[in-house]
Every structure is written in structure tokens, then in C-alpha cells.
Amino acid sequence: MAKTLYLETFGCQMNVLDSELVLGQLRGQGYVATDDRDTADVVIFNTCSVREHAEQKVWSRLGQLRDRKAADPNFVLGVIGCMAEREGAEIFKRNPHIDILCGPAELDKLPGMVQNAVTTAGGRNVISDRRHVALMGNSVRRSSTLQVARDDLEMLDLSRAVSPGDDLSQAYVRITRGCNKFCTYCVVPHTRGPEVHRPPQNIIDEVRKLVDAGAKEVTLLGQTINHYAFDHSDGRRTTFADLLYAVHEATPDLPRLRFVTSFPRDFSDEALDAMRDCERICRYLHAPAQHGNNRLLKLMNRGYSIEQYREFVDRARERMPDIAIVSDFIVGFPTETDEEFEQCCDIVRYAKFKQSFIFKYSPRPGTVAIDRFEDDIPEDVKRARNNRLLAVQGEVIAENNAALVGQTIEVMVEGESKLVSRRAKATGVELGAGFGGTARSSGPEETVDTQLVGRTRGDQIVVFDGDLSLKGGLVNVAIDRASQMTLFGRRVAEAAVV
Ligand code: SF4
DSSP, X not given: OOOEEEEEEOSSHHHHHHHHHHHHHHHHTTOEEOSXXXXXXXXXXXXXXXXXXXXXXXXXXXXXXXXXXXXXXTOEEEEEEHHHHHHTHHHHHHOTTOOEEEOGGGGXXXXXXXXXXXXXXXXXXXXXXXXXXXXXXXXXXOHHHXXXXXXHHHHHHHTOOOOTTOOOSSEEEESEESOSOOXXXXXXXXXXXXXXXXXXXXXHHHHHHHHHTTOSEEEEEOTTGGGOEEEOTTSOEEEHHHHHHHHHHHOTTOSEEEEEOOOSTTOOHHHHHHHHHOTTBOOEEEOOOBOSOHHHHHHTTOOSOHHHHHHHHHHHHHHOTTOEEEEEEEESOTTOOXXXXXXXXXXXXXXXXXXXXXXXXXXXXXXXXXXXXXXXXXXXXXXXXXXXXXXXXXXXXXXXXXXXXXXXXXXEEEEEOHHHHHHHHHHXXXXXXXXXXXXXXXXXXXXXXXXXXXXXXXXXEEEEOOOGGGTTSEEEEEEEEEOSSEEEEEXXXXXOOX
16 A cells, blocks of 8 residues: 655745655655645655744644654654754754654755665664764855755756646746855755756756646746856856746746745846746746845845845836835844834835735844844834834735726636635725725625635735636736735726736
8 A cells, every 4th residue: 555645844935845846756656645644654844944933833743743653663754844954963852753854955865765764664773773864964065065966956856747636826946046145044044055056948847847737827936036147068157037038938838937036136137127028927026125224234144235125126116117026024133223123114115015024033043143143122122013014014005906906907816715705804804996095894795705816917816706617717807996915806808907
């Protein structure tokens, strides 16, 4: 009988993609994915170290499985991803029942490790005999080792298999791995290692493979994706802009191409031109500002000033007035004053962000900030700043969404809107077509579960009536009204303007 695998993923899209690749590899070994953690032959957690909360969840899951391992020594338990890399042997100390530990830069080794763990599990009493560890060790490898790791990881990406029934509504393709930026609050350069850029033809082939298998939207992934540059052996260089044009041209049957995450510094005019010129590249930029004050940006080691960030927003909007820009913010970073925090609100208003992911600073082990700065902003101040920035962002979203009322927008249909209906009902807030800043309670019509939900090119959620057979297709929707989370409209034949 086929062995079963439970694979749970925490963190960013990069981890989601890693899990997909791992799943593909283990399927090749005969494993079948299951949602039932309690009966799975192999349980693997793909972990994230960016937020403490995600790590706590993993510690808790590992504790819950201690009894199971004691009762069934043949059961194999693994931890992969950033937490495995950052915590290393500490995970074994706290959880001696774990069999496998594998960092993100060694995932190509995981199938062999699982095979070895299955073979040796249960038959040994000497715990060290059944431990299988592959960590990057130190993110700064000797260059020859780094090259081997690059090649092995490239093989992992290239090994991607698409199986019938796979959900390809959100397909990811990695174009770079790792990061060289060393922002002081971030653990990624220490867990994923230095930046490595994949050969362009391999990226194009992978996107092509996904489109042939039915993908309607592909998102290119990289930690600082716009810094992509591949140097060919003959001296040519493929820039990020070149890559965008090449992928767009090679996949005329792909309705939507996206990319995340952009680094605000050095975003070239050529790459912005490519976004403007290629009609199927979504006008969506996730380019985290992180802060609005230059002193704080310097403490964070972001490498740009807020003036440079504004200039980047200006260049993007000059070319694409309808572009949706999304940011991340850290509030309550050490030594941040009220006045400095206020500048975060200023940049939200200036850039008219479509959305901001706002986090209260918390010192993370393995980062520069935890050693260099005292976490001196009280929790209640952090919370107040977090709420204030959320409120400012909410006002901006309301204005952005109200401006879309009356427009006809291209929407990719994702399916039934049950979740969105529930969310609209839960928030109880709705903005009418003539929105002027007041809110009123949502009406009963939002609870109708047969409505469809889709996304605009700018990633706004749109709810409208339609037939489920439209799922996966593009339709034009005239927007009648908007809430903070959602646009509501009706299907129309006329051409979309956004
Ligand atoms: S750019 Fe900064 S925040 Fe982003 S992954 Fe690299 S170090 Fe972390």
C-alpha cells in the first residue's frame, strides 16, 4: 500500500513553492499526500522563521507528535525550511523524536533523507543513528560548495512534475533564491543564503510547462526579484526586464503573469517599461517600504531613503497610473519616536498603497537587530502605532476602491464567493457607490453563496453573479460598489479599462 505524507507549510510563497517541489519529489517515490496528520506515515513541517508566531505553532505541533512517535517508532517526522536552518541542533535537543532536519538550501537531499529515515526508523535504539540532517550550516559557503548547491537546487526546480488534479490557479516559479541585503531585522539571508539567479531559459521552460498544464496565472518569485540578472558564459547578461519580455513573449496563452517581491532600490526604468508594454503582466508591485523615516530606514539597513522610495513610486505611476502598489511596514522598531512613526502614515498616503502588511517589531534570533538594538518600544505603543497605520491604510483603500466604482475591470474568476460573503458579513462594513467616507451595515444580499469571486490585475477581490463554468476565465465586471475588502459588480460585455 502507498505510504502517506502530511506536509504542512508555514510562511511565504517561497515556502509554498518549496513544498510543491518536495511533494513532487516524494510522489515520485510513491508517497500519496494526505490531510490526516494522525495517520500519515511521514509528517513534514516546512517552517518559517520570520515571525515568532509561526515558530511557536511548529514547536506546538512537534510537541503534539511526541506521544505518537513513542507509540509508533516507524512513523517519520521531519522539519524543513528556515526554522530547521536557524535552530539547527536546538530542535533535536527540545524534540529528540524528530528524524529529519533539512534547511532550505539542501531540499534536493530530502527524498534521500526520507528514504533513509523510513529504512532505519523503528529498528534502532541509538538515537543518533536515525537522525538525518542536512543544513546549509553557514550561509557563506566556500565558492565550490555554493556552485554544487546551486546546481543541485536547480535540478530540484527543474524536476517539477505537474500531476492531474493539481491546483494551478496560483502557480509559482522561482527566478532567484536567497538574498544579499541583510536588513537588520530579517533572518532570510542567514537561512536561505546568498542570492542566486536561475538561468533564464530554465525559467521560461518551467513557466511554459505550467501553462501547458493549464495554469492561468503564474507568479515569478524572488526575495528581491527586480535585482535578477543572469550572466551567460558568453558575456551576455539577461536583466529582469529582459526576462519579463522573454517570458511574456514565450507564453502568449498565459492570461496573467505576476512577480513578487520587489526591492524598492534600483528598480530600473526598463523593468517598469516592460510592465507597461506587456499587456498580460499584472500592474501590481509588492515593494515593501518598511518605514517612512530615513533614520529608521538606515537602522534597518534598507539601503534607500524615503525620497528615493517616493521617486520610485512616481516613476511607476507615470508609466502606469492604475498600478497597485503594496507595502510592508515594521512599527515600533527600536528607538522609533512618534514623529518618525508618523512618516509611515505619510508614505501610505503619498503612495496610495493598495494594501500594507503591518507588523509590530519583535526581535528575532539570528538577526543583527537583536544584538545591536534594545527592544525599547513598549508593547502598548507598538499596538497603538499598528492600529493607527492600519486606520490610515484603511482610509486610503476606501479612496482607492471608491475610485474604481463605475469602472469596468478585467477579473479572473476564482470560483464561488462563499468565503468572501462570510467575510463581508463579518466585517459588516460596506461603502456605497457615492462613498464619501461613511460606512453602513452590510445588507443580507452578501450572504448569497452562489456569487462568484475573482481578482483584478491589481489583486483586488471582486464579487459578482455568474455561472461557475466561468472559473479560471477572464470576464469584464462593471463595479457598482465597494467595501474595504471587496469590490461588487456585474458582468458586462464592454471592454475593461483596468
Ligand atoms: S530584502 Fe531585507 S527583508 Fe527582504 S529578504 Fe532580504 S534581508 Fe529580508
